Amino acid sequence: MSVLHDYAAALSQSPLIPLSDADSTGMPRFDEVIAPEGSLRPAWKALAAATVGMTAAEMARVDAEISAALADDGVTYTxxxxxARPWRLDPFPLVLDSATWESLQVGLAQRAELxxxxxxxxxxxxxxxADGVIPAAAIVAHPGFIRPIARASAGSTHPLLMTATDLGRDAEGEWRVLADRVQAPSGLGYAMQNRLVVSRLLPELYQEAEIHRLEPYFAAFRDALLQNAAVDDPDPRVVVLSPGTHSETAYDQAFLANMLGFPLVQGSDLVVSDGDVWIKPPRWxxxxxxxxxxxxLRRVDSAWCDPLELRGDSQLGVAGLVEAVRRxxxxxxxxxGAGVLENPAxxxxxxxxxxxxxxEQLRLPAAPAWWCGVDADEVVARLRDDPESIIVRTLDGTAVTGGVDEIGALIAAHPYRYVGVERIALSQAPVWGPTDAAESRTLVLRAFALHHGQAYRTLAGGLATARDDAGAPLTKDVWVLKSDAAEADQGLPADAPMTMIPSIPPLAPRALADMYWAGRYAERAEDALRLIVATHTRFDLARDQKSASGDVLxxxxxxxxxxxxxxxxAELRSLLLDERRSGSAAHALAGMRAALEGVRDQLSGDTWRVFSYADRAKAALRESTHSPQIADSAERILTGVLSLHGVTANMIRDTGWHMIEAGRYLERCQQLCALxxxxxxxxxxxxxxxxxxxGVLLAAESLVTHRRRYRGYGRVRSILELLIKDGDxxxxxxxxxxxxxxxLAAMPDSxxxxxPERLLHELAETIDGLDVAAVAAASGGERPALTAFLAETRRQLARVSDAIEQQHFQGGPPSLEMSSLSLIEEMSRS
Structure with missing residues (x-):
């Protein structure tokens, strides 16, 4: 039997799908795939040839491949x-036929316009x-209402470029709005990533379906952003403002910036000067x-966007941004201030x-709702009659928990702060479950609308989310079938010819620092892994005997x-697995990942395979107690790290690439001195x-070169000649x-x-004038000249590192909270 046959049979035996106690309604649900009589719905009938025959074994294979592909691409949700958690994607897409979508997209466009x-x-x-169409208290009491811009001079006729709407179908199959997401709508990048993976791993299913491709929508998004420039500029500069790598949807933000071709920046990367917003230069x-x-294009909530006029404790925004907007x-x-529209009131x-x-009449209804500033008695009565039929939320959308009397007391004290929303039995769809069978789960669809040209255009697709028994999000790709194979993707015409203006997006000091440290950590990890392999080899060759050479390494x-x-x-295992151990290979890999996350928009997707390989190798080491697994895992991790060289080799030679190289070679010098x-x-x-x-030559990847060049086992002098002075x-x-x-010479500030250039010139002269025979000479069993040279070289490299930071990464004094600024002003007056 096929997976869908089994799923349909299970539905026919149990039309009521059990839910958790938190949202149980006891009502039958609309199924997105199977009609009440047990047949496939029209949208899925078009895919019957490719789907009906899929067995459980095939689905299990595809599910495993999807998880591996997402891990290789570094897709996470924080x-x-x-x-960071792995992103989850179900093999079953949500499929909507053209008739269903046509009706839905009209309602979505209207809602965005409203x-x-x-x-x-x-x-x-x-x-x-003023006219009481919307109660003033429902607006001004919402935390998303931004008073500093509530003035006609700061207004805009089109403040919303993009909206997102969370939808669900009720028991009759009618779409209901669950929530509006307009503060900083997320998910568009995840939707595209889902499509890329599913189309790659389910090619037969994807090719058989005539569905709307998503790429044209991103082209329209890019064009809409360029057309939104506040000033007349033939080459407007667009940036994507992110809260940083710890944001829940950091991957989504970086993917979107990468897809659109705009820099991903953080608040510390920008500065307001002379009324304009600028990318902060080094040494500002x-x-x-x-x-x-x-x-x-902001992904930072409004309240955090300007510490001068909004939240004074914000480290995410740009001081003076509100004034620049007003001007x-x-x-x-x-x-x-768009967050005020996410108000359930x-x-x-x-x-x-x-x-x-x-x-016009509102086309897309929401779940019935009552604002307690007007209908508190209605909400409390429904709450007492059937507590499971209604959800009480605060104005910011947070569900209120507690007993009926407790919630009633909260409403009575401050009725304008609460909203009652009727629960609806959301539609269900099959997901591939841990039991190797299709299981039904409730479904929410996030749809997007973009103001492009003179109207809002809805993305023919979206992001569907189901929830498993653990409550963890599980997403689905959304396929919208075309009414005709000749229909234009996304209903958009072919791109109009545009004047080509080459642009080199600048990198802020913070991004340059991330690139630099990514290079340093990459080299640190590589060198540590080579040394671990060389050390394990020495101990392995000694077998049960003590290894003096292994002890030295x-x-x-x-x-x-x-x-x-x-x-x-145990020591070598720790060096491979313990990320909290400074100086270990694991710590270096974690540092490299963190640095690269900050500049994900600048990087190829292949970059993240490094960490996928490393994670699998470390998992294998944790599961095995055998000593050979140490070297095997180290070598597998090393292979992943070395692949980063291939990725960076294909990068454009801009300032970011030069900073990666600078970090790599400075760290190589430091590690070589230690070796x-x-x-x-x-x-x-x-x-x-x-x-x-x-072992030293092996760890320095120079063993074969030394054997070929010096024809025999290494003497100290020949090794020092090769590893210190050989410019080739x-x-x-x-x-x-x-x-x-x-x-460093290629950097604009050089x-x-x-x-840093002066210090390096001095170091180069020292190396060039080094007498290798003298430093290789032993005295009393030691080589004091070599010891002194290595120590002084490491000190000089540390000075170079500090100088690079001061020259290229410092973007001005650190930001202070407004309370700190007030204290400084008070001290200066006294």
């Missing part, structure tokens, strides 16, 4: 408490409030900004507002990461000394310093005489 008109009125003339305010920002020097979309008043503003690791375990295997410290003593017998030197060896100090100098 939970507030648990951190919400836009309400926001334009609320922040300017406020006729809806001593240097003058040159890259003005015309449009900000119309920058366009922020969606407009500041508006739901009962939208039909009247639609008639007043648009002269392990001591180098201890210098880098400290000592945790006396047992070599060469193993050669500073000669108090070993010849066999141990040979093994140590071979990519692993040498001389080569690395020259590459570091070249990368002049040839900046402090």
């Amino acid at each position: 939970h507030r408490e648990d951190g 919400l836009n008109a309400i926001m334009a009125d609320v922040y300017s003339d406020q006729r809806l409030l 305010p001593r240097s003058k900004p040159v890259d003005r920002v015309d449009v900000i 119309r020097r920058v366009r922020v979309v969606n407009g500041l 508006l739901l009962p008043f939208l039909p009247a507002a639609c008639e007043r503003l648009l002269g 392990l001591d180098v690791l201890h210098r880098l990461a400290g000592t945790r375990w006396l047992d070599p295997d 060469l410290s193993a050669t500073t003593t000669s108090r070993r017998d010849s066999r141990v000394d040979r093994d140590v030197l071979d 060896n990519p692993r040498s100090l001389a080569f690395s310093v020259e590459r570091l100098r070249a990368s 002049t040839g005489a900046t402090r």
